[in-house]
Amino acid sequence: MARPRGNPNFMAVRHADTTAATHQLQLNADRHAVAVYQALLAAIRGGEIDHAADGNDKALWRAWLNANGHLTQRQRPWSKKSFNRMLSRLKSRGLLVL
Secondary structure, three states: OOOOOOOOOHHHHHHHHHHHHHHHHHHHHHHHHHHHHHHHHHHHHOOOOOOOOOOOOHHHHHHHHHHOOOOOOOOOOOOHHHHHHHHHHHHHOOOOOO
């Protein structure tokens, strides 16, 4: 007969199973964000796209990324929201330096 309230150790087991997976997903997202950021820096330094200090160039950056095959980690075109999340990820990890 099944326990009426389920496995009493469920949260401990679930936490142990998902912590490593979550950590790996975060590492993959960090690596992808760094790779995209390096592509942007190379394009800025190469003069392919402009760098404005006021941040109004984000739409141009997204357009450049989409046009040059640099998609999101899920292989989708960059949206405003996904691009800003990537920049926030880089900033929170101290990797955003323009």
